[in-house]
Amino acid sequence: MSEILVVGSVAYDTISTPNGKVEKTLGGSANYFSLASSLYSKVNVVGVVGDDYNIDDLEMLKSRKVCVEGLQQMPGKTFHWEGKYEFDMNEAITIETQLNVFESFDPTLPDGYKNSDYVFLANIDPNLQLNVLEQIKEPRLVGADTMNFWISSKKDSLKEVLKKVDVLLINEGEARDLTGNWNTIAAAREICAMGPKGVVIKRGEYGFVMYADGQYFILPAFPVETVIDPTGAGDTFAGGFFGYLAKTKEGFSFSHLKQACIHGCLLASFTVEGFGVESIKSVSWTDVEKRMSNYYKVIAYNS
Amino acid sequence: MSEILVVGSVAYDTISTPNGKVEKTLGGSANYFSLASSLYSKVNVVGVVGDDYNIDDLEMLKSRKVCVEGLQQMPGKTFHWEGKYEFDMNEAITIETQLNVFESFDPTLPDGYKNSDYVFLANIDPNLQLNVLEQIKEPRLVGADTMNFWISSKKDSLKEVLKKVDVLLINEGEARDLTGNWNTIAAAREICAMGPKGVVIKRGEYGFVMYADGQYFILPAFPVETVIDPTGAGDTFAGGFFGYLAKTKEGFSFSHLKQACIHGCLLASFTVEGFGVESIKSVSWTDVEKRMSNYYKVIAYNS
Numbered sequence: 155m156s157e158i159l160v161v162g163s164v165a166y167d168t169i170s171t172p173n174g175k176v177e178k179t180l181g182g183s184a185n186y187f188s189l190a191s192s193l194y195s196k197v198n199v200v201g202v203v204g205d206d207y208n209i210d211d212l213e214m215l216k217s218r219k220v221c222v223e224g225l226q227q228m229p230g231k232t233f234h235w236e237g238k239y240e241f242d243m244n245e246a247i248t249i250e251t252q253l254n255v256f257e258s259f260d261p262t263l264p265d266g267y268k269n270s271d272y273v274f275l276a277n278i279d280p281n282l283q284l285n286v287l288e289q290i291k292e293p294r295l296v297g298a299d300t301m302n303f304w305i306s307s308k309k310d311s312l313k314e315v316l317k318k319v320d321v322l323l324i325n326e327g328e329a330r331d332l333t334g335n336w337n338t339i340a341a342a343r344e345i346c347a348m349g350p351k352g353v354v355i356k357r358g359e360y361g362f363v364m365y366a367d368g369q370y371f372i373l374p375a376f377p378v379e380t381v382i383d384p385t386g387a388g389d390t391f392a393g394g395f396f397g398y399l400a401k402t403k404e405g406f407s408f409s410h411l412k413q414a415c416i417h418g419c420l421l422a423s424f425t426v427e428g429f430g431v432e433s434i435k436s437v438s439w440t441d442v443e444k445r446m447s448n449y450y451k452v453i454a455y456n457s
Numbered sequence: 458m459s460e461i462l463v464v465g466s467v468a469y470d471t472i473s474t475p476n477g478k479v480e481k482t483l484g485g486s487a488n489y490f491s492l493a494s495s496l497y498s499k500v501n502v503v504g505v506v507g508d509d510y511n512i513d514d515l516e517m518l519k520s521r522k523v524c525v526e527g528l529q530q531m532p533g534k535t536f537h538w539e540g541k542y543e544f545d546m547n548e549a550i551t552i553e554t555q556l557n558v559f560e561s562f563d564p565t566l567p568d569g570y571k572n573s574d575y576v577f578l579a580n581i582d583p584n585l586q587l588n589v590l591e592q593i594k595e596p597r598l599v600g601a602d603t604m605n606f607w608i609s610s611k612k613d614s615l616k617e618v619l620k621k622v623d624v625l626l627i628n629e630g631e632a633r634d635l636t637g638n639w640n641t642i643a644a645a646r647e648i649c650a651m652g653p654k655g656v657v658i659k660r661g662e663y664g665f666v667m668y669a670d671g672q673y674f675i676l677p678a679f680p681v682e683t684v685i686d687p688t689g690a691g692d693t694f695a696g697g698f699f700g701y702l703a704k705t706k707e708g709f710s711f712s713h714l715k716q717a718c719i720h721g722c723l724l725a726s727f728t729v730e731g732f733g734v735e736s737i738k739s740v741s742w743t744d745v746e747k748r749m750s751n752y753y754k755v756i757a758y759n760s
Contacts, residue, residue, distance in 0.1 A: 241639040336544040339680040360663040372677040377642040
């Protein structure tokens with residue numbers, strides 16, 4: 155088993171959807187990613203929390219094979235995001251973002267983390283992504299995510315990141331902002347010309363487009379009849395993606411990236427079935443296998 | 458080879474997209490459907506045109522195995538639609554609709570049409586759809602499309618149509634309007650409870666969701682890097698769908714409907730590559746086979 159390292163946000167989120175509202179629930183890209191990827195492999199988390207961080211949340215992560223040694227605690231409040239979804243569950247509307255302890259975060263990796271094989275730079279300031287990446291000795295595969303805010307405010311640093319990652323995993327809106335191209339198929343190709351060897355464009359309820367080695371791999375999402383809260387779906391997609399690669403000890407090959415996408419897609423489908431981490435935190439390997447089998451029935455085009 | 462009958466609009470459209478503008482170009486659901494389905498089988502068209510209808514357009518249809526005996530010519534102008542697409546190619550914005558000769562259209566089927574095996578009631582007034590259906594003796598498979606306008610203005614007639622069709626083919630926005638449910642997966646199930654044995658929800662660049670026999674079949678669209686004009690994509694989807702069933706002489710079975718969806722999906726992907734019928738009118742069977750082979754590479758999940 156290979157180890158995965160993730161750096162990203164650890165947060166308390168307040169989320170409203172047409173299905174209800176939750177206040178200050180556990181969230182953040184690093185948490186969603188870890189809960190998904192730890193189903194497959196050992197996960198080392200790098201992030202920062204405030205003095206309001208709940209010990210139960212820490213214990214929950216530990217109980218799922220997540221190493222929290224790289225989680226710094228600082229005086230002040232944990233990062234807070236408040237957002238809402240209207241009937242179109244594909245688009246989150248940000249109401250408020252409080253950086254709090256994240257504002258002065260300077261990630262220092264515990265020695266034990268520096269040999270991680272698979273590295274995921276979740277959505278944070280691209281300068282922090284570069285900082286973390288420099289501390290890792292010989293990563294086998296590096297992935298990253300980003301968001302519109304960094305695309306517009308720190309484009310130069312982001313371009314540096316793109317040159318250093320193997321796979322970029324972003325959503326359709328971000329692909330559009332990054333390339334200026336509204337066509338996702340064309341945007342995927344353009345992103346690979348910026349540095350990454352591969353790109354996975356996440357399309358929410360519509361699945362994903364992967365482009366690598368001059369080839370496309372495109373599939374729909376697993377059908378979910380009641381989407382409760384899409385928050386974290388993209389991060390758990392990345393978690394399933396890297397989890398699969400770490401478990402199988404595979405590097406960059408088109409056929410393994412394809413399987414990684416399918417795992418990402420399935421993990422994301424669990425996340426949207428509950429508020430925050432409620433659903434993903436209790437998913438078992440048996441659940442994944444069962445859903446995989448159902449997914450194959452839904453997309454079986456030659457039977 | 459079985460015969461297909463389609464009733465729908467025959468139009469001259471004015472279309473603007475970010476790629477340019479065309480004025481009074483051949484369009485209408487019956488034309489798009491016929492150009493796609495005639496690649497597979499003989500197609501009988503029922504519709505109405507004005508005295509401005511261009512003889513070259515008629516000849517073009519005839520040259521593609523489309524029987525135009527059921528195309529009535531009436532004094533006045535042909536139906537006209539003007540619409541535009543902005544960067545989001547998934548949504549047409551209607552600028553103007555002139556019903557013209559369509560306003561007093563009373564479809565009467567030539568005797569030779571009454572034994573058609575496959576019937577597609579393209580998007581027109583549901584009362585006209587019922588009128589046409591009553592004139593057909595023993596159709597093997599009946600499909601229909603509709604639009605938001607009829608869903609809100611003629612819901613009762615539309616409900617009658619739904620009870621008489623085997624398969625409804627509509628887009629996501631229409632599925633939402635028909636059921637009040639924003640979730641496409643749930644909406645598909647609800648539509649089948651209204652009468653149709655199966656439903657295909659078209660998702661534009663994202664492909665389709667089919668639901669029938671208590672099972673889902675979901676695939677993405679064929680990737681097109683430059684979408685010129687999405688007008689008619691849904692109608693050519695239906696054309697490929699019914700064309701495949703007519704060619705193979707198959708009825709309502711889940712596995713054949715799956716293959717029909719794939720053909721629909723591919724035919725639609727040609728349509729969006731040109732303005733109006735420009736691209737679909739010159740597609741050959743070799744083009745379809747070549748694209749099919751490429752499509753299977755893009756969705757190949759087990760290799």
